[in-house]
Amino acid sequence: MALYVQKYGGTSVGSLERIESVADRIDRWLASGHRVVVVVSAMAGETDRLIDMGGRLGAEGGGREMDMLMSAGEQVSIALLALALRARGHASRSYLGSQVAIRTDGSHMRARIVDMDTRHLSADLDKSVVPVIAGFQGVGPDGEITTLGRGGSDTTAVAVAYALKAHECQIFTDVDGVYTADPRIVSSARRLDAITIEEMQELSSLGSKVLAVRSVEFANKYKVPLRVLSSFVEDDSQNTGTLITHEETAMEQPLVSGVTYSKDEAKITFVGVPDTPGVASDILGPVGDAGIEVDMIVQNTALDGHTDFTFTVRRQDFSHVMRLVRDVRDRVGGREVVGDDDIVKLSVVGVGMRSHAGVATKMFDALAKEGINIQMVSTSEIKISVVIAERYLELGVRCVHSAFGLDQ
Amino acid sequence: MALYVQKYGGTSVGSLERIESVADRIDRWLASGHRVVVVVSAMAGETDRLIDMGGRLGAEGGGREMDMLMSAGEQVSIALLALALRARGHASRSYLGSQVAIRTDGSHMRARIVDMDTRHLSADLDKSVVPVIAGFQGVGPDGEITTLGRGGSDTTAVAVAYALKAHECQIFTDVDGVYTADPRIVSSARRLDAITIEEMQELSSLGSKVLAVRSVEFANKYKVPLRVLSSFVEDDSQNTGTLITHEETAMEQPLVSGVTYSKDEAKITFVGVPDTPGVASDILGPVGDAGIEVDMIVQNTALDGHTDFTFTVRRQDFSHVMRLVRDVRDRVGGREVVGDDDIVKLSVVGVGMRSHAGVATKMFDALAKEGINIQMVSTSEIKISVVIAERYLELGVRCVHSAFGLDQ
Numbered sequence: 001m002a003l004y005v006q007k008y009g010g011t012s013v014g015s016l017e018r019i020e021s022v023a024d025r026i027d028r029w030l031a032s033g034h035r036v037v038v039v040v041s042a043m044a045g046e047t048d049r050l051i052d053m054g055g056r057l058g059a060e061g062g063g064r065e066m067d068m069l070m071s072a073g074e075q076v077s078i079a080l081l082a083l084a085l086r087a088r089g090h091a092s093r094s095y096l097g098s099q100v101a102i103r104t105d106g107s108h109m110r111a112r113i114v115d116m117d118t119r120h121l122s123a124d125l126d127k128s129v130v131p132v133i134a135g136f137q138g139v140g141p142d143g144e145i146t147t148l149g150r151g152g153s154d155t156t157a158v159a160v161a162y163a164l165k166a167h168e169c170q171i172f173t174d175v176d177g178v179y180t181a182d183p184r185i186v187s188s189a190r191r192l193d194a195i196t197i198e199e200m201q202e203l204s205s206l207g208s209k210v211l212a213v214r215s216v217e218f219a220n221k222y223k224v225p226l227r228v229l230s231s232f233v234e235d236d237s238q239n240t241g242t243l244i245t246h247e248e249t250a251m252e253q254p255l256v257s258g259v260t261y262s263k264d265e266a267k268i269t270f271v272g273v274p275d276t277p278g279v280a281s282d283i284l285g286p287v288g289d290a291g292i293e294v295d296m297i298v299q300n301t302a303l304d305g306h307t308d309f310t311f312t313v314r315r316q317d318f319s320h321v322m323r324l325v326r327d328v329r330d331r332v333g334g335r336e337v338v339g340d341d342d343i344v345k346l347s348v349v350g351v352g353m354r355s356h357a358g359v360a361t362k363m364f365d366a367l368a369k370e371g372i373n374i375q376m377v378s379t380s381e382i383k384i385s386v387v388i389a390e391r392y393l394e395l396g397v398r399c400v401h402s403a404f405g406l407d408q
Numbered sequence: 409m410a411l412y413v414q415k416y417g418g419t420s421v422g423s424l425e426r427i428e429s430v431a432d433r434i435d436r437w438l439a440s441g442h443r444v445v446v447v448v449s450a451m452a453g454e455t456d457r458l459i460d461m462g463g464r465l466g467a468e469g470g471g472r473e474m475d476m477l478m479s480a481g482e483q484v485s486i487a488l489l490a491l492a493l494r495a496r497g498h499a500s501r502s503y504l505g506s507q508v509a510i511r512t513d514g515s516h517m518r519a520r521i522v523d524m525d526t527r528h529l530s531a532d533l534d535k536s537v538v539p540v541i542a543g544f545q546g547v548g549p550d551g552e553i554t555t556l557g558r559g560g561s562d563t564t565a566v567a568v569a570y571a572l573k574a575h576e577c578q579i580f581t582d583v584d585g586v587y588t589a590d591p592r593i594v595s596s597a598r599r600l601d602a603i604t605i606e607e608m609q610e611l612s613s614l615g616s617k618v619l620a621v622r623s624v625e626f627a628n629k630y631k632v633p634l635r636v637l638s639s640f641v642e643d644d645s646q647n648t649g650t651l652i653t654h655e656e657t658a659m660e661q662p663l664v665s666g667v668t669y670s671k672d673e674a675k676i677t678f679v680g681v682p683d684t685p686g687v688a689s690d691i692l693g694p695v696g697d698a699g700i701e702v703d704m705i706v707q708n709t710a711l712d713g714h715t716d717f718t719f720t721v722r723r724q725d726f727s728h729v730m731r732l733v734r735d736v737r738d739r740v741g742g743r744e745v746v747g748d749d750d751i752v753k754l755s756v757v758g759v760g761m762r763s764h765a766g767v768a769t770k771m772f773d774a775l776a777k778e779g780i781n782i783q784m785v786s787t788s789e790i791k792i793s794v795v796i797a798e799r800y801l802e803l804g805v806r807c808v809h810s811a812f813g814l815d816q
Contacts, residue, residue, distance in 0.1 A: 016464055050484065056424055057488055058495025065494065068502050069487035072480040076458065079477035080465055086473065087466025094476050098506075099551065143507065 002167040003125070004029065007039040007135065007157035011174045012231035013077050014044035021231070022172075023084035026130065028236060030090060035125055037164060038132045039157040040081055042073025063108030067137075067147045071097070074134035074153075082132045092130040095120065097137035098145065102156065106140030110149040113138060113156075118163050125164075133160060151212025158215045162222045169219070169226050170241075171211060176230035177242035178203070178210055180406040181259040185397050188407035192257060194243045197226070199257050202349045202383045207262025219244065255359060256350035256404040259397050265295070265345050266318035267376065267387060268325060269310040272335035275302035282332045283309060286324045292317045296345075296378045296387065306334075310376060312387065315341050343375065344393045347385040348400060360384050366403035372396050410575040411533070412437065415447040415543065415565035419582045420639035421485050422452035429639070430580075431492035434538065436644060438498060443533055445572060446540045447565040448489055450481025471516030475545075475555045479505070482542035482561075490540045500538040503528065505545035506553065510564065514548030518557040521546060521564070521626075526571050533572075541568060559620025566623045570630045577627065577634050578649075579619060584638035585650035586611065586618055588814040589667040593805050596815035600665060602651045605634070607665050607757050610791045614755040615670025627652065663767060664758035664812040667805055673703070673753050674726035675784065675795060676733060677718040680743035683710035690740045691717060694732050700725045704753075704786045704795065714742075718784060720795065723749050751783065752801045755793040756808060768792050774811035780804050 006026065013019050029036050041047075050069050054062070078094035085092035100120055104111035124131045135153025140146045148155055154171060161169035178200065181189040195203075197220045204213035210228055219226045229241025273279055280299065287294060296312045313321050318341045329337050353359045360377075363384055367374060372395065376387035388396055401407060414434065421427050437444050449455075458477050462470070486502035493500035508528055512519035524546075532539045543561025548554045556563055562579060569577035586608065589597040603611075605628045612621035618636055627634045637649025681687050688707065695702060704720045721729050726749045737745050761767045768785075771792055775782060780803065784795035796804055809815060 016461060019465065053424060053484075053488060054491050057427065057491040060495075062491045062494050065487045065490045065500075065502055068490070068504075069484060072483040072487075075480040075483065076461075076477060079473045079480075080461060082473045082476070083462050083465040083470045086470050087468075092473075094473055096476075 001033060001035060003035045003037070003164060005037045005039060005157055005161040005164065005166045005169045006172060007153060007170065008041065008172045008231055009153065009174070010041045010044035010047070012172050013040055013081065016080070018231075019077070019080050019084050022081060023088055025231070025236070026085060027088045027090065030130070036130055037121060037125070037160060037166070038081065038130065039135045039153060039160055040074060040077045040132060041135050041153040042070075043077050046073040046076070064144060067108050067145050070147055071134070071137040071145050074136055078132045078134045085130055085132070090130050091128060092132060093124060094132045094134070096134050097156070098139035098143075100131075100133055102138035102159065104138035104140055104146045104148070106142065106144065106146055108144075108146055111138055111140065111146035113148070113159050116159060116163050121160075121164060149214075151214060154212040154215030155218055158218045158222075158224050158226065162218075162224045167225070169224050171226065171228050172231035173210065173228060174230070174232060175210060175228075176233055176239065177228050178208070179258065181397055181401045182261070185394050186259075186401050186407070189401065190406065192242050193240070194245050195257055196351050197244050197246055198382055199349050199351055200226075200244045202347070202380070203258060203260050206260045206347045206349065206383065206385065207264065207345065208260045216244075220246075254350060255352040255356055256348045256406065257352075258349055259401045259404075259406065260347050260349065261393060261397055262345045263390065263393070264315050265312050265343050265387065266315045266321075266339065266341035267310055267312045267343055268321055269308055269338045269340075270325075270329065270332070270334050271308050271338060272306045273309055273332055274334070275305050275307045279332055280309065283325065283328055284311065286328055287313070287321055290320065290324060292321060296376055296385070298376050298378070312345070312376070342390050343387050344390045345385050345387055346393070346396050346400065347383050348404065349383045351382050353382050353384075362403055363400055366399045367396060370395055370399050409441060409443060411443045411445070411572060413445045413447060413565055413569040413572065413574045413577045414580060415561060415578065416449065416580045416639055417561065417582070418449045418452035418455070420580050421448055421489065424488070426639075427485070427488050427492050430489060431496055433639070433644070434493060435496045435498065438538070444538055445529060445533070445568060445574070446489065446538065447543045447561060447568055448482060448485045448540060449543050449561040450478075451485050454481040454484070472552060475516050475553050478555055479542070479545040479553050482544055486540045486542045493538055493540070498538050499536060500540060501532060502540045502542070504542050505564070506547035506551075508539075508541055510546035510567065512546035512548055512554045512556070514550065514552065514554055516552075516554055519546055519548065519554035521556070521567050524567060524571050529568075529572060557622075559622060562620040562623030563626055566626045566630075566632050566634065570626075570632045575633070577632050579634065579636050580639035581618065581636060582638070582640060583618060583636075584641055584647065585636050586616070587666065589805055589809045590669070593802050594667075594809045594815070597809065598814065600650050601648070602653050603665055604759050605652050605654055606790055607759055608634075608652045610755070610757045610788070611666060611668050614668045614757065614791065614793065615672065615753065616668045624652075628654075662758060663760040663764055664756045664814065665760075666757055667809045667812075667814065668755050668757065669801060669805055670753045671798065671801070672723050673720050673751050673795065674723045674729075674747065674749035675718055675720045675751055676729055677716055677746045677748075678733075678737065678740070678742050679716050679746060680714045681717055681740055682742070683713050683715045687740055688717065691733065691736055692719065694736055695721070695729055698728065698732060700729060704784055704793070706784050706786070720751075720753070720784070750798050751795050752798045753793050753795055754801070754804050754808065755791050756812065757791045759790050761790050761792075770811055771808055774807045775804060778803055778807050
């Protein structure tokens with residue numbers, strides 16, 4: 001009688017047929033003697049449709065109303081799934097975020113979960129009722145509907161699993177697990193049976209879209225057992241997915257667990273700025289003030305009292321940043337400002353790096369052999385990221401994947 | 409600074425363009441110095457789309473989940489209208505039924521309003537915020553979402569107008585008022601400037617779809633001033649609609665205010681049943697037990713200890729009732745059971761009937777002159793209804809309309 005929290009994303013409930021298939025799966029898990037609590041996203045495309053309508057009416061500054069609008073999406077999918085479960089003979093009850101009191105800090109469109117109330121859910125489970133909870137939404141201190149931002153349903157699922165002390169939080173999605181690299185680029189990429197939560201956290205931050213980074217952070221903080229698996233594979237025995245572990249169990253961790261990339265990158269270089277204190281904050285101050293997130297920052301050693309200063313931002317912010325920094329340049333001086341949004345970030349991740357030297361060298365060698373120039377480097381304890389020209393993306397991912405023996 | 413509650417139905421908010429047009433209208437009312445509270449239905453077609461999806465998944469007995477599902481419809485339209493009002497420079501807040509605590513008796517899909525909480529609304533009005541309330545939905549004693557049944561948004565609007573002691577409850581719809589007859593059938597039909605609430609109540613029960621009968625009953629009970637007007641006429645000075653009055657102000661009321669009809673009829677006749685006590689309840693008992701509403705009932709004087717017993721039901725219930733009464737016939741006896749769903753009910757309504765005789769005669773004469781046979785008759789203090797064959801519908805409405813001089 002293990003308790004599972006199962007989260008189904010938008011494509012998993014994207015049509016009535018998909019909802020029937022999800023209900024069939026839950027039916028099988030219940031028949032195996034398990035207890036299940038379900039968290040569901042809006043049907044694929046619905047949230048975008050609602051946002052688009054709101055935008056066309058002039059949504060500026062209407063965070064409260066946008067939350068009201070968007071949260072209708074999950075309301076539909078939870079009711080439909082509960083009906084499909086009832087049609088299969090299971091008592092089932094759908095719940096809005098407010099009804100299981102997923103309390104948030106109240107900020108609209110990017111709320112953070114504060115706590116929740118499990119009374120309804122525990123009572124349901126005692127009576128063999130299957131609760132179906134709306135992901136992505138919660139209720140602020142003043143009773144207002146608040147949404148959690150993109151990927152918020154994953155976070156809801158992890159929070160529910162934590163609150164109910166579930167055996168496992170299962171994220172059902174359109175891929176069947178976490179891979180050593182994107183299988184669309186590397187045909188020899190392998191599905192990982194397990195990965196550490198720290199690695200998963202890096203992968204999510206670095207552009208892998210399997211799990212929302214906030215949900216992984218949450219799972220890490222509260223040690224929630226997490227598994228990613230497919231909602232499209234019918235045979236449950238073949239659908240073991242990837243377990244995200246909280247301990248480095250193997251005696252010897254692999255050097256590198258996976259290669260990932262992000263196309264959502266652009267870089268800005270200040271060439272020949274004076275190497276005086278305060279220049280970096282002069283440059284980045286206005287960018288931060290505009291609410292734009294800066295990712296990598298590189299400053300070279302100064303020569304003749306001048307240096308080059310480079311940073312990366314998300315590609316959608318590129319033209320905005322270029323406008324901002326033109327003014328900055330007039331103030332701080334320097335030869336010129338060069339922008340480039342024709343780049344990608346390629347990263348290798350692995351807890352094995354901690355105890356092994358030479359990972360960076362191996363990666364740089366592999367890229368050099370293919371004639372791929374490295375424009376920027378950034379490292380952490382368990383990852384190395386490089387910026388390269390976008391045209392080398394596929395070649396770069398494949399050669400690095402192979403250099404670390406990930407295809408074996 | 410009069411306070412108006414304005415209700416906009418599904419066709420009035422059926423597209424983004426329609427929502428913009430509603431926002432423009434509210435903008436004009438506010439510019440005239442009025443205060444406005446808005447009640448909105450789901451966008452036209454949305455409720456049916458949701459019900460259809462639910463039905464395809466097996467909605468039987470899923471009243472709680474159907475309410476969860478359907479109430480998402482208004483959630484979208486209130487948010488969109490609030491956004492459109494914000495885009496026009498008005499502070500506006502959308503509210504779910506639960507958020508203004510429209511408390512109901514808790515019965516799903518046909519809940520009745522018990523009371524509501526006007527604190528949010530009063531606070532908003534004090535700060536010139538325009539509240540936009542979801543019609544059709546409320547919250548049960550246990551925090552469950554409950555819907556009010558078809559036409560429920562009209563009832564919400566009347567309840568809000570009563571609770572806020574509004575100057576007028578304005579029902580904006582796709583017709584510009586109440587007519588002496590259906591203008592699609594009678595080209596000379598005239599819009600009434602005013603009609604008594606009792607007449608409106610009869611018209612709504614008798615098949616006129618301008619206002620939901622429950623909302624008229626509610627308005628009558630609590631003396632809420634009500635006006636029906638068009639959301640499609642741009643010029644507000646031309647859009648005076650029909651006022652529903654609570655007093656018979658004119659010295660001399662017209663004999664008849666309007667002619668109306670309902671096609672949603674079917675009749676069942678038990679021919680030659682024994683005229684013994686208990687037969688009527690033997691026949692109607694099983695029908696009532698099945699939750700089917702019976703409208704007209706006629707029993708002729710007995711001849712030779714036998715009589716004919718006829719009643720009408722809604723057309724959608726006809727085949728169900730025919731199956732039910734076959735068993736009954738075996739028990740109560742009688743020559744045969746004859747069903748007919750090829751009928752319509754034609755009614756004249758007017759408070760003037762109270763003080764004038766001869767209304768029935770005038771109506772029957774008019775029909776007889778056109779060779780239209782009357783199959784059943786039913787009367788109340790202010791209405792006379794007859795059942796005729798459906799093929800005479802248009803002819804019947806026109807000749808009765810003309811006989812009472814309604815086209816002058």
